[in-house]
Amino acid sequence: MIEKIYNYYIKSRGISTDTRKIQPDSIFFALKGDNFNANEFANEALEKGAAYVIIDEQKYKTKDKRIVLVDNVLKTLQELATYHRIKLNIPIISLTGSNGKTTTKELINAVLKQKYKTTATKGNLNNHIGVPLTLLSMDKTTKIGIVELGANHPKEIAFLCNIVKPDYGYITNFGKAHLEGFGSLEGVIKAKTELYDYLRANNKTVFVNANDAIQVKQSKKIKKISFGKIKSNFNIDFIAANPFVNVKIESITITSNLIGSYNYNNIAAAIAIGKHFEVTTLKIKKAIESYKPTNNRSQIIKKGTTKIILDAYNANPSSMQRALENFIQLTDKRKIAILGDMFELGKHAKEEHQNLTNLVSNVNFEMTILIGENFAMTKSTSEKVKIVKDYEAFKKIFTLDLTNVTILVKGSRGMALERILDLITESY
Numbered sequence: 184m185i186e187k188i189y190n191y192y193i194k195s196r197g198i199s200t201d202t203r204k205i206q207p208d209s210i211f212f213a214l215k216g217d218n219f220n221a222n223e224f225a226n227e228a229l230e231k232g233a234a235y236v237i238i239d240e241q242k243y244k245t246k247d248k249r250i251v252l253v254d255n256v257l258k259t260l261q262e263l264a265t266y267h268r269i270k271l272n273i274p275i276i277s278l279t280g281s282n283g284k285t286t287t288k289e290l291i292n293a294v295l296k297q298k299y300k301t302t303a304t305k306g307n308l309n310n311h312i313g314v315p316l317t318l319l320s321m322d323k324t325t326k327i328g329i330v331e332l333g334a335n336h337p338k339e340i341a342f343l344c345n346i347v348k349p350d351y352g353y354i355t356n357f358g359k360a361h362l363e364g365f366g367s368l369e370g371v372i373k374a375k376t377e378l379y380d381y382l383r384a385n386n387k388t389v390f391v392n393a394n395d396a397i398q399v400k401q402s403k404k405i406k407k408i409s410f411g412k413i414k415s416n417f418n419i420d421f422i423a424a425n426p427f428v429n430v431k432i433e434s435i436t437i438t439s440n441l442i443g444s445y446n447y448n449n450i451a452a453a454i455a456i457g458k459h460f461e462v463t464t465l466k467i468k469k470a471i472e473s474y475k476p477t478n479n480r481s482q483i484i485k486k487g488t489t490k491i492i493l494d495a496y497n498a499n500p501s502s503m504q505r506a507l508e509n510f511i512q513l514t515d516k517r518k519i520a521i522l523g524d525m526f527e528l529g530k531h532a533k534e535e536h537q538n539l540t541n542l543v544s545n546v547n548f549e550m551t552i553l554i555g556e557n558f559a560m561t562k563s564t565s566e567k568v569k570i571v572k573d574y575e576a577f578k579k580i581f582t583l584d585l586t587n588v589t590i591l592v593k594g595s596r597g598m599a600l601e602r603i604l605d606l607i608t609e610s611y
Contacts, residue, residue: 184253185262189270191235191251192263198319199233200312207232212260213239214312225250257312264315265346268328271321275328276456277347279340279378280355281371282502283449284309286441286480287355288331290453293474297457297466299326309333314343327460335527337374344381352378353390353452357397358501366529376401390455392448410455417458419451426483426492426513430454437468440475442483442492443509445502486607489585490515494593495600498525500535504542506593511546515589518548521577521603523594524555537561544568549588552577555598574602581606 192198192210199209202224211228213221213236222240229236235249239256253259268275276291278284285307292303302321304313309331317330332343357372382389383405391398393411409415422429422436424444430437432454439450450471457467476482482493494506503525510520520543528535540561543551552569553561559572571577585607594600 185259185266188235188237188251188253188259188263189266192267192319195234198260198316199228200316202227202231205231205233208234210234211236212256213237213243214256214260221256260319261311261315261346264318265348267321268318268346268348271323271325271328273321273325273328274350275330275347276351276353277330277332277344277349277378278353278355279332279334279375280353281358281375281499282505283355283445284331284333286446286476287353287449287452288329290449290471290474291456292329293470294453294457294462294467295327295329295460297470298460298462300324301327301329303329304331307331307333311339311343311346314346318347332378334374337370338377340374340377341381344378348385349378349382349387351388351390351456352382353456354378354398354401355449355452356392356395356501358499372397372401379405382406390452390459392452394448408455408459410451417451417455419454421447424509424512426509432458432467433464435464435468437471439471442481443506444512445505445509446481484604486604487585488587489607490589491604491607492589492591493601493604494591495523495598496596498523498593498595500525500528500538503539503593506591507539507542507546510548510591513589517588518591519583519588520548520551520591521593521600522551522553522558522591523598523600524557526595526597528557532557533560540568540570550583552580554594554600574598574600578606 195210196206196208199205199211200214205228211233213225222238222243225236225238225243235251237251237253237256239253244250244252288303292301295301302325304317310333321328330347332340334340354375357375379402388406389402391402391407391409393409393413393415410417410419412421420431422431426442428439428441428446430450454467480496484491484493536557540563544563544565550567554571554577556572558570592600592603
């Protein structure tokens with residue numbers, strides 16, 4: 184059946200999974216979710232121009248030969264993606280990690296595009312549906328694939344690896360993310376290193392940050408390419424991050440548009456991967472210096488004399504601590520931190536939010552405002568720390584002097600703290 188569907192696929196204009204965005208002559212996969220069943224829209228998909236529709240419920244099968252009945256639509260999508268990946272026979276790099284996956288993926292893509300036609304994960308389509316769609320967006324012109332793997336439970340990375348079958352892998356770091364699903368930092372390490380397990384078992388290659396002791400330890404007995412500030416295959420020096428990260432390789436300095444010393448690792452990984460695939464150092468420099476973060480990820484936005492470091496795409500204890508450590512190091516005189524709740528921490532939520540409250544209570548910011556139900560359960564010893572339970576309460580106390588001030592805004596996606604930009608704009 185997969186070979187039959189594959190023949191339909193290679194003659195089509197790609198894959199569609201949403202009738203609202205259906206492409207003419209595409210194959211529509213009728214996926215199911217907790218609150219929807221796309222089998223119901225089989226005929227609508229055909230009416231909107233789909234060449235074929237893949238369903239898995241008999242009652243929606245008609246005499247129209249363009250409607251194809253399978254046992255499970257999602258499994259068929261995944262098997263089709265793997266079948267296509269094998270047919271393509273190109274090098275694919277997969278990456279995962281607790282923090283920095285998407286930024287690193289974008290940097291790697293920017294670097295490799297200097298020499299190759301690449302296809303990379305769009306946005307954060309890194310789950311059991313997004314990964315197959317990424318593979319199926321590749322065509323015969325693609326020379327290198329870059330696939331981000333996301334997970335919030337054990338065995339998910341292993342499952343995705345069996346779909347992607349990567350030739351190369353990279354883990355950005357191991358941090359306190361998705362503790363609700365992984366249980367502990369040890370659980371995070373075990374789950375993320377499922378990528379190493381796949382590469383080891385299949386005699387593939389891993390890129391390793393030689394400065395990261397956990398990466399070095401967990402990647403034993405795998406073919407590896409190392410990079411870092413210490414002795415490795417590619418020595419990449421950290422120069423400064425005030426606020427933008429500067430690095431040096433082969434006496435060439437690269438000035439990025441990324442803030443925070445933690446972004447050194449993301450940049451260094453992209454450089455090492457570029458060097459391995461024989462992109463020249465000058466082209467690597469061009470790629471990294473041209474890359475600008477978007478989607479509320481480590482963006483610097485200026486409103487009058489106010490400078491906002493907007494990092495409101497996501498947050499967990501590890502990334503929050505790194506952002507604060509970097510903010511502490513900035514030489515700006517007036518600094519205000521506005522932090523939102525971190526989600527998916529399960530039983531660790533209270534402890535981890537209190538740890539951050541303790542941290543900001545002992546730094547010399549002009550003010551810190553903590554927003555959210557989790558932070559509202561914490562206590563601070565500092566008069567400079569204000570705690571409110573939600574965004575509406577925050578708006579009522581947002582009467583700050585914004586003259587020549589630098590503001591860090593960071594929180595989990597569900598907090599939508601980018602709304603603060605509107606408040607700041609209204610203040611001018």
